Amino acid sequence: MKHTSPSAALFPLRIGLGVILWITLLFSGELIAQSRPKPLRIQEQGSFLVGGTSRREPGSFDLANALKPQGQTFHGDHAYVFYQVPVKARNYPLVFLHGAAESKKTWETTPDGREGFQTLFLRRGFSVYLLDQPRRGEAGKSSVPITITPTADEQFWFTQFRIGNYPDYFEGSQFPRDSASLEQFFRQMTPNTGAFDATVVTKACAKVFDRIGEGILITHSQGGGPGWMTAIVSQKVKAVVAYEPFSGFVFPKGELPPPLASAGLFGELKGVEIPLADFKKLTQIPIIIYYGDNIAKQPTQVWNKDHWRVGLEMAKIFAATITKHGGNATVVHLPEKGIRGNTHFPFSDLNNVEIADELSAFFRQHQLDK
Secondary structure (H helix, E strand, O other): OOOOOHHHHOHHHHHHHHHHHHHHHHHHHHHHHHHOOOOOOEEEEEEEEEOOEEEEOOOOOOHHHOOOOOOOEEEEOOEEEEEEEEOOOOOOOEEEEOOOOOOHHHHOOOOOOOOOHHHHHHHOOOOEEEEEOOOEOOEOOOOOOOOOOOOOOHHHHHHHOOOEEOOEEOOOOOOOOOHHHHHHHHHOOOOEOOOOOHHHHHHHHHHHHHHHOOEEEEEEHHHHHHHHHHHHHOOOEEEEEEEOOOOOOEEEOOOOOOOEOOOOOOOOEOOEEEOHHHHHHHHHOEEEEEEOOOOOOOOOOOHHHHHHHHHHHHHHHHHHHHHHOOOEEEEEEHHHHOOOOOOOOOOOOOOHHHHHHHHHHHHHHOOOOO
16 A cells, blocks of 8 residues: 655645635735825925015124124015926816914825825826915914913814814714824924914915916915905915815905804904905805814804804805805805715815815816816
């Protein structure tokens, strides 16, 4: 009788297992490759500083006493801009202006590591220009003094930005619930290095369009007010997109609505009166305003929900006034379209691709994506 060694008997089994392992690795490699985003083709990228002021101290510069200010210059209150231009870019670039306590990081990678609007719209063929407004982020050289005091306030911002009522997340919130993402969100916040000045921001933002030409301005929160004013100052702004603006709503002289009372921590909301001729400039371009979820429909003592209730209400009055004067302004309350759970940062929430699709539809509707 012929005896077969155990190793010889197991040889076919080893071959079979090897084939299975090879096939498994092949398919897993393909799945990994499929899960990776496609390469981005960038024609050009860079950064520049724009706008701002300068001054010279009286006297003469003394090389031997170079630490003395006499005769020396100071430049400040400019904006910092980082830009990327894809291959075969669409006609209108997108200019992104952040809100309070934020910087251009608002539009970059999301707190949980997904692509933000910067990259999502690069992939859709738009050039993107990300601003740090004067006296914030990489544009921190302020011409006015300020004392920056480290203040523990992150739970306030969690609540103010409608992630939830700390420590609880709102049911169905589109903000990722892992601790690492929340830490990333807290760490992306940055202070003013000088008092917020809407006029200073507007001037710098208008200078961006002077440099790059016609484009679309996309604002967030506190950036809303300077956004309207930039569109008034610069005819090169071809559309304004505003995510959850709160302050700075402008109205023609004689048409200012009464203040809206609120239980929010910043009190009532007032509009800003401007000349009719300036206001009418906003009727020449399409404007769209987006608000997310967990905003009160009626007055409430839940202060964060009530704060944004009056913001949404004032936005509707603002849009109606533009329409009355022959313009095209729309307020989109996302839950009314069945898009639920969005925070104050819909462009970085878990459903930000869906939010980007909504914006792309607006671009198509107004032929802004050529």
